[in-house]
Amino acid sequence: MKKAWVIALNTFQESLRKKTFYVLLVVALVVIGASRFFSFLAAEDELKMIKDVGFASIEFFGALIAIFTALTAVSGEIEKRTIYPLLSKPIKRSHFIIGKLTGQTLVIFLNFVFMSLFFIVLLLIKKSPPDINIFKALILIFIELVLIGTITLTVATFATEAFNLIFSFFLYVVGHLISYGSQILERVENTLLQRLGKAFYSILPNYENFNIKDKVVVGVSVSWKYVGTNVLYGILYMVIALLIGIYFFNKREV
Amino acid sequence: MAIIETRGLSKVYTLGKKRQVVALNDVTLNIQEGEIFGILGPNGSGKTTSLKLLLGIIFPTAGEIAIMGENQFSIAAKKNIGFLPENPYYYDYLTGPEILKFYGKLFDIPSSTIADRTEELLNLVGLYNARNLALKHYSKGMLERIGLATSLINDPKILILDEPTTGLDPIGCKETRDLLIKLNKSGKTILLSSHFLSEVERVCTRIAIFHRGYLLTTGTLTGLLEEYQAENLEDLFVKAIEKFDTAEQK
Ligand SMILES: Nc1ncnc2c1ncn2[C@@H]1O[C@H](COP(=O)(O)OP(=O)(O)OP(=O)(O)O)[C@@H](O)[C@H]1O
Ligand SMILES: [Mg+2]
Numbered sequence: 250m251k252k253a254w255v256i257a258l259n260t261f262q263e264s265l266r267k268k269t270f271y272v273l274l275v276v277a278l279v280v281i282g283a284s285r286f287f288s289f290l291a292a293e294d295e296l297k298m299i300k301d302v303g304f305a306s307i308e309f310f311g312a313l314i315a316i317f318t319a320l321t322a323v324s325g326e327i328e329k330r331t332i333y334p335l336l337s338k339p340i341k342r343s344h345f346i347i348g349k350l351t352g353q354t355l356v357i358f359l360n361f362v363f364m365s366l367f368f369i370v371l372l373l374i375k376k377s378p379p380d381i382n383i384f385k386a387l388i389l390i391f392i393e394l395v396l397i398g399t400i401t402l403t404v405a406t407f408a409t410e411a412f413n414l415i416f417s418f419f420l421y422v423v424g425h426l427i428s429y430g431s432q433i434l435e436r437v438e439n440t441l442l443q444r445l446g447k448a449f450y451s452i453l454p455n456y457e458n459f460n461i462k463d464k465v466v467v468g469v470s471v472s473w474k475y476v477g478t479n480v481l482y483g484i485l486y487m488v489i490a491l492l493i494g495i496y497f498f499n500k501r502e503v
Numbered sequence: 504m505a506i507i508e509t510r511g512l513s514k515v516y517t518l519g520k521k522r523q524v525v526a527l528n529d530v531t532l533n534i535q536e537g538e539i540f541g542i543l544g545p546n547g548s549g550k551t552t553s554l555k556l557l558l559g560i561i562f563p564t565a566g567e568i569a570i571m572g573e574n575q576f577s578i579a580a581k582k583n584i585g586f587l588p589e590n591p592y593y594y595d596y597l598t599g600p601e602i603l604k605f606y607g608k609l610f611d612i613p614s615s616t617i618a619d620r621t622e623e624l625l626n627l628v629g630l631y632n633a634r635n636l637a638l639k640h641y642s643k644g645m646l647e648r649i650g651l652a653t654s655l656i657n658d659p660k661i662l663i664l665d666e667p668t669t670g671l672d673p674i675g676c677k678e679t680r681d682l683l684i685k686l687n688k689s690g691k692t693i694l695l696s697s698h699f700l701s702e703v704e705r706v707c708t709r710i711a712i713f714h715r716g717y718l719l720t721t722g723t724l725t726g727l728l729e730e731y732q733a734e735n736l737e738d739l740f741v742k743a744i745e746k747f748d749t750a751e752q753k
Contacts, residue, residue: 255608259594266596330592334653337558337586337663338609339578502561 252340253348260352264318273317274360277310278367296377297466303368304386304462311361311394316417318356319401322349323498324410332503343495350402350491357394382465385476392483393459397421399487400454403494406501424456454486504572505533506661506692507557512566514552514716526552528716529566534694534709539687541703542696543740544713550696551589553713554665557694558586570661582610585654589665589696591646595639599630599649602638603656610657617656624652627682629675643670651679655686662686664695668702680706700736710736712743719743 264270284302323346326332335345365387372379401417408416423430427450434446458479461471514527527549534540542550555561557568559575573580593602600621607617625631628648633641638649647670654662667683668676676699683706687693697703703710704724711721720727720743724736731746733739 251611252609255605259605263594263596330588330590331594333555333560333588334586334591334593334606334650335609336560337581337584337588338606339581339611340609341578500562 250344250347253344253351256340256345256348257351257355260318260322260349261355263321264353264356267321269317270314270356270360273310273314274363277306277360277364280306280310281364281368281371284371296372296375299371299375300383300466301462303371304390304466307361307364307368307387308390308393308460308462311357311364311390312397312421314360315353315357315394315398316401316414316421318353319398319405320410320414320417322353323402323405324413327405327503328410330503336503342499342501346402346406346491346495346498350399350494353398353402354395357398358391361391361394382461382468382470385471385473386461386465389459389461389476389479392480393456396454396459396483396487396490397456399490399494403490403497406494406497420453421456424454425460426457427453427455428457455482458482505569506536506571507534507694508532508569509553509557510567510569512553512556512568513564514549514556514561515564525716527556530713530718532711532718532721534692536692537687537690538709539683539693539695539707541707541710542694542713543698543700543703543710544696545744547715548713549716550713551665552716554586554663554694554696557663558584582657583660585657585659585662587647587650587654587662587664587667590669591650593638593646593649593653595641596637598637599625599634599652602649603653606653607656612657620656620658624655627655628652629678644672644675647671648675651682660691662691662693662695664693666696666698668697668699676702700740704736712740714744714747717747719747 281303284299326335326349336342369379369383372383397417400420401413404413404416431447431450434443434450437443437446461475464471509530509532512527512530512532513525516524516526518524530549530553542553544550552561556563557570557575558581568575570577570580571583594605597605603621603624604614604617607620612620622631625634628651630645630648630652633645638646641649647667651664651667654664662683664683668679671679680702683693683695695703695707707724709721709723710727712719720730722730727733727739727743728735731739731742733742
């Protein structure tokens, strides 16, 4: 396991030495900050706007960081052939995957912390100290980001980098539309189609579960039970994805 | 006991649904401790495939591998192996010392030992002056050199090198040859693949010739020259391959 940590730190270091991380972070901060300039709005609307844009940016740019970091973590390693010397070292393939996951999660966390702190400072400047619901929304976004990264990592163990890139973004969009999808399914007449559709939707990650910003922004509070349940949902999903990733990577020829 | 053994080793690559490539066909080989064993063969004859199989990077379709009595996935066995891949590529955002440190840690080597070896190895492969340069600024030959250094970070008993002198200048080639002989004298078993017959001729104690996935022959250079009534290694190489191809046609 110590070796998994060595891999994790290397993955972390890699991200911090590449431009993608900083570019995305700066763009995110600019977007979050820009919402401040809607001061022509009434004070209340302006605050709502800051929160709306803040949450949406943290989620969206966080997802970009998660996907790109996870892509370089495993797909990049295979595509660039740095995996050959690595696999010849005394390290278990499962530890390699666990290390990569840990490393990319550190990157996602760092980025998330920067964005969130900036967001909170902005709220403080507007004399609206964040309440507990803001933190609940942030916790759920963080879990979503780690889950997005985990799935991209898992797909990397059996698919090409190009496929993975497209698939991850596809899933990001679909994962947010699941609730709409199941509503449409309710109206489908054909029961077989309905069942297939339901099975499909229950396998896909429901990213919308982690989205409570619409409520929080308008001041509706969300229970800890809801937060806890969905954190658990996220973690369970990650563990399963990780196991699948390890299974495929153990059989992967690079 | 042989330090590396393969029995009936075969590898079939599957490309898509129907197309298959037989890259290695029923290869049985023994490499003894203390040898410098050279694998020769035309392009696509299965040299890289067999080395990748030995390291557990790819999996055999049939056959078995034993390295120091253990299978190729054994963590214990891998502690004793240094590997230089064909056209090696490493994390290009790291410098020479950083890459050595990274691999050193994967071997659980104490930091102070890694530091000592880093200086020694960078000097050995002539990269000490480039120690602050990130690998993305390395030339092809420099990558080959840092690759050789990383393969030695664990002071391995077995060195497996896939075309170690490709991309090196003539002086680099000579230095590498001398280094291999020196490492061998200090007790390391070396398995290398190469296209350079003169190099193999000068350093290897025993050779194997691969062709289209088949192991044509193994033996000492003098033994094989006699067997095939060849004048030199090039002549032997051509004769062995011709003999196989004509036998195949019949
Ligand atoms: N990943 C792969 N998928 C499909 N076929 C492969 C793969 N890797 C190698 N091959 C095929 O296997 C055969 C042997 O390839 P290998 O790389 O072992 O040759 P080699 O002896 O190392 O050649 P070279 O001297 O050019 O390095 C070739 O026909 C090659 O096309
Ligand atoms: Mg080769």
